[in-house]
Amino acid sequence: MGLLKLRIQRKSTGIHESSGDWLFLSLNTLFLLVILLVVLYPIIYIVSASFSDPAAVTAGEVTLLPVRFTLIGYEKIIQYPTIVQGFLNSAFYVGVGSIVNVAMTILAAYPLSRRDLPGHKLLGAIFFFPLLFSGGLIPFYLVVRDLGLINTRWALIIPTALSIWNVLIAVSFFRTAIPEELFEAAQLDGCSDFQYLLRVVLPLSGSIIAILFLFYGVWHWNEYFNALIFLRDQSLFPLQLVMRDILILGNMDMNMLTDIEQQVIQQALKEQLKFTVLVVSTLPVLLAYPLVQKYFVKGITLGAVKG
């Protein structure tokens, strides 16, 4: 199959392309270039504004490239205590949260993937049903409140300890990627289910573990709503919630950045800092992105195959 495909592609990349096809391919390339432009432009604009002179930003002079290049926004941002604190908090939620998530997901997905487990269909239905129906925001909030998790770090970890979608993806992986013969052989050797999971399945599951860490990690880094409803103290806020205050509500205490006095410059800098915050907060994800992109694609494709 693969060979055949290769041959066709080689054939069609040759000079055999008819003039109509040539036109079509050119238009197609043009179309994709326009799409690229539409996707890239806002990103370039935001990045350029973050490196531009604050006065140029508020005057609307930035259209594509940085105007009067400066790093002042970045110098100021690392002095802004709540952003630094938010960064550290987010790192905690991503780190601890993802470890809990991945452990829980494997604990759930491995047994569910075993078709010889009596009741695996019923258990699967119990896991699946909450995707279709939920009690809603308020009853969920009341459970978290009654457990005393409000305004603690655990409020962002325990109530979201498991994503059912990711369990489905992991079940699909265990069913397709681990050969059943291995289990039969291990069982003949007197291997228990615990041992089999630890010594045979997990060492073969590197890719799904990577996928799960990425899914959960990005989710934790980007999440703000649970923090909004569960946390009160600013000292616990993840970066996204700090950013919401700055970007959406426009709350930025410029007095925290002492050395600037002139009102006009302060005002301009305030606007420019918003661009800087956007860049800084997205940087960790976008830096890792080229390396991990293929795992995401793999994870999504895995999710589409019903286990």
Added chain:
Amino acid sequence: MNFINKSTTRTISEISDRDTASAVRKNGIRYLWSKMRRRWQLYVLLVLPLAYLITFHYVPMLGAQIAFRDYSVRDGIWGSEWVGLENFQRFFDSYLFERLVINTLALGIFTLGAGFPIPIILALSLNQVRTQFFKKSVQMIIYAPYFISTVVMAGIVIQMLNPRFGIIGQLGEQLTGRSTNLLADPTWFQTIFVGSGIWQTAGFATVIYLAALATIDPSLHEAAVVDGASRFQRIIHIDIPGILPVTTVLLILNIGNFLNIGFEKVLLLQNPMNTSVSEIIDTYVYKVGLASQTLDFSYATSIGLFKAVIALLLVVSANYIVKKMGQEGLW
């Protein structure tokens, strides 16, 4: 250690029981029990995830009963007074009811109608690219916005639309001749919401279609080339029919799920000037239940439950239709 000893003795006794067990095989419970006992370790693994599921998914389902009660902090979920359908009645009679339902439906339909076809077109187009490097680069770039957070996305929208210095805001000023903040204009809210949503997710949504396109039998294309079919004809007659099953299933499932609009983004883009179109059921539940002066848990829960029931009906019927068509549904 003790455990292992116990279980080995159990297995031995099981073996001796086996002859009699087969005689009463019709009493399947015993057979099932022995099968379950052999797999006890797997059940142990499930204990924590099940505990989580019960606490944070099933207990809230029971907690939703406060929609039929008048919740008071003193009496709690199980002790508050029953009021029947009073909360629902109040919602249906509310002047907001109609507006919330219309806004929710409009945003859902707009999102689906505009957002669904674009990834398909993108995937078909990408599939035609012959230079692998170009294809991979385009994919890499159009997937990227998917990883931007909701808050950052809303921030980008707000900055770009800023009437003073935002690039779109300035453009709007040049076109209309006056400074306008599009976010404060109710007629623009839905376009902004849907447009930014497409910008963020359309690229990544091509993943599934590209996977489906990759499974199309290459000999079909080969035969078509021999017959002199142009590239465009091959898209129409081979590629599109090839991804049609996946597309239909995704469409129906999306219809079943279309009430679940990304309300976290709605909440961020909302302001007092655009609430007439941006207030949807989910944002209203949040406001009534968690973000107003007088929190009304019961009322908010009843509104949420009203939506959850309709959403459930939609998904179940969507799945039913998918199965009727002979495709694999969600369950």
